[in-house]
Amino acid sequence: MALKSIIYKAELQIADMDRHYYADHSLTIARHPSETDERMMVRLVAFALFASERLEFCKGLSDTDEPDVWQKDLTGAIETWIEVGQPDERRIAKASSRAGEVVVMAYGGRSSDIWWQGVRSKVERFGNVCVLSLAQSVGDALAHLAERSMRLQVTVQDGSAWVTSATAEPVAVEWSVLKAGTAA
Template sequence: MAIKSTVFKVKLNVADLDRNVYEDFALAVARHPSETDARMMLRVAMFALHAHEHLQFGRGISTDDEPDLWIKDLTDAIKLWIELGTPDPTRLRKASGRAQKVLLYAYGERAFKVWWNKNADALARFNNLSVYSVTDTELAALGALAAPGLALQCTISDGELWLTSGDQSVQVKPVALRRAGE
């Protein structure tokens, strides 16, 4: 019998000073059995960073055809595709062909450095792909926030996220390694 996903209910309040987005979101986040709390919370943080009425969680970790997060328009065209981790470059090539904009938020500093050195040149040809990295320290701090019935406040300024739950606060500042079109 397969192990089922664990669903976390998250009340997310976003105050994005960069984009003038001020909104509350009631999220049901399914954590795949092979996914860590830290990775799941990174998905929530990236949801906050790119908050939009049409932003949705994809099946990402459990399927090749969907990202971790995406925005699709009313015609089902993919406007934004967000990946986490160090995916196979073939997956990013497919995403770049299907979506207007592709964002990768990499984590796992040791593994990512090896992955980036091996794949940076191949990824350079995807004009709609931006790559960012998140430190292991930031990732671990995000994981410590995970809890059932989480109420999370996220303030964003200058691309930096401040996530607060109760008396815990976490700062995440994704570092741009490659921006689309560069």
């Protein structure tokens, strides 16, 4: 018998002063049985950092043809493709050819550094790919915010972000840009 996804609900209030984007999002997040709280929360932060009216979660781990998060235009063309984790260079190349902008949000500290050194030379040629790496402690701190029903506030200002909740300590989301994309 196959395990089913666990459903999480998130009320997300976003105040992104860098992009002048202020909105509330009611999100339903399906957490794949093999997905950790850390990865799910990094997906949620990726959504918050690139939020727009048309940004949406995809099947992610359940479907290899879709990213974790994407935004399509009104014709169905993929504007933004967001991958969380450490995808291989073939997946990044596929995303680069299908979307106007590709964002990879790596996490995991030292393992992300090793992953990046392995794919860097192959990924550098894709101008529309941006690679971000979360600071080592961010993923673990975000995992502590995971609840089946969440109310989170995300504030983005001056290239930094904070995620707050009434039930846990605030989390400073820090990242470094490993590769800037031309569309980013």
